[in-house]
Amino acid sequence: MNSTFHTPVLVQEVLLFLAVQKDKTYIDATIGGGGHGFEILKRDGIVLGIDVDEEAIDYVKKILRDKDIKILGEKYDSSLNISLSQYPGITLVRGNFKDIARIVQGTEFERVEGILFDLGVSSMQLDTSKRGFSFQKEAPLDMRMDQRLHVKAMDLLNGLTKKELYELFTKFGEERFAHAISGGIVSTRGIKKITTTKELAMLVEKIAGRRHDIHPVTKVFQALRIAVNDELHNLELGLTDSVELLNKNGKLVVISFHSLEDRIVKRTFLRFEKEGRGTVITKKPVRPSQKEVFLNRRARSALLRVFAKA
Numbered sequence: 001m002n003s004t005f006h007t008p009v010l011v012q013e014v015l016l017f018l019a020v021q022k023d024k025t026y027i028d029a030t031i032g033g034g035g036h037g038f039e040i041l042k043r044d045g046i047v048l049g050i051d052v053d054e055e056a057i058d059y060v061k062k063i064l065r066d067k068d069i070k071i072l073g074e075k076y077d078s079s080l081n082i083s084l085s086q087y088p089g090i091t092l093v094r095g096n097f098k099d100i101a102r103i104v105q106g107t108e109f110e111r112v113e114g115i116l117f118d119l120g121v122s123s124m125q126l127d128t129s130k131r132g133f134s135f136q137k138e139a140p141l142d143m144r145m146d147q148r149l150h151v152k153a154m155d156l157l158n159g160l161t162k163k164e165l166y167e168l169f170t171k172f173g174e175e176r177f178a179h180a181i182s183g184g185i186v187s188t189r190g191i192k193k194i195t196t197t198k199e200l201a202m203l204v205e206k207i208a209g210r211r212h213d214i215h216p217v218t219k220v221f222q223a224l225r226i227a228v229n230d231e232l233h234n235l236e237l238g239l240t241d242s243v244e245l246l247n248k249n250g251k252l253v254v255i256s257f258h259s260l261e262d263r264i265v266k267r268t269f270l271r272f273e274k275e276g277r278g279t280v281i282t283k284k285p286v287r288p289s290q291k292e293v294f295l296n297r298r299a300r301s302a303l304l305r306v307f308a309k310a
């Protein structure tokens with residue numbers, strides 16, 4: 001497999017918690033480059049891999065083709081707007097994990113031993129400049145994970161009021177300079193629309209200044225990405241429906257990359273526990289080793305939590 005696509009994080013830890021068994025079913029709700037999904041497949045688990053990003057699904061299909069694994073069938077479900085491709089041992093669905101309950105209806109994945117969510121963007125999404133996820137590369141401010149969505153980051157940036165921008169940067173970015181940044185955006189776009197990653201990065205740097213290693217536009221990008229993809233809402237829906245799909249002692253494993261996501265995971269797991277649905281196995285989130293962070297910088301903010309179904 002092309003390792004430059006995406007280096008999966010916390011693989012050993014995920015596998016330890018999932019304890020994959022031959023011929024049992026598992027859902028990788030964010031298949032991305034297939035990093036975790038193929039590890040489950042290698043251990044003879046039967047995998048349902050979901051992703052909203054057409055390029056991710058195409059990439060995994062290409063890996064399967066390169067391995068000479070033949071497609072068994074394909075279908076499109078217009079009511080859910082999902083396409084499903086079936087291979088021996090793995091089924092791929094281009095769809096949103098918020099629809100997980102409906103996606104698995106009538107399939108062998110209605111009950112599973114484990115479900116993995118590896119949130120955030122993949123390295124391929126970050127590295128493909130036209131997607132607009134990275135402020136390191138000049139590109140149109142797009143940020144849609146699902147190419148079928150209509151609203152791009154630039155639409156929010158140029159269309160929301162100053163107050164709405166302020167709320168967005170505060171709520172989804174916990175950005176200290178939200179007030180000054182939203183003001184600066186509104187004045188700048190009065191002269192010329194802000195449409196590219198670098199234009200936004202330079203504007204925010206001018207307003208907020210550079211104080212440390214982390215670029216001052218990081219949280220503004222995070223906030224826009226969360227809003228464009230409705231990420232926090234999708235996560236709540238996806239987790240809530242996933243717990244229903246687990247067999248007794250089945251595991252829900254979630255890797256998040258920032259505190260807003262992690263807070264939702266932590267609270268949802270505690271709610272499940274209170275409702276008597278099982279046990280939170282990780283009282284504190286599991287973090288990658290120093291070695292992993294050294295080898296893969298994207299791993300540095302990863303937080304893994306696990307819930308076991310009663």
Ligand SMILES: C[S@@+](CC[C@H](N)C(=O)[O-])C[C@H]1O[C@@H](n2cnc3c(N)ncnc32)[C@H](O)[C@@H]1O
Binds near residue numbers: 006035036052123
């Ligand atoms: C960090 S990557 C996953 C990488 C994968 N575990 C691997 O090792 O290759 C996250 C993936 O989740 C997908 N994604 C994000 N939100 C989603 C959603 N609501 N439904 C389905 N997929 C989603 C993204 O498109 C991206 O490909």
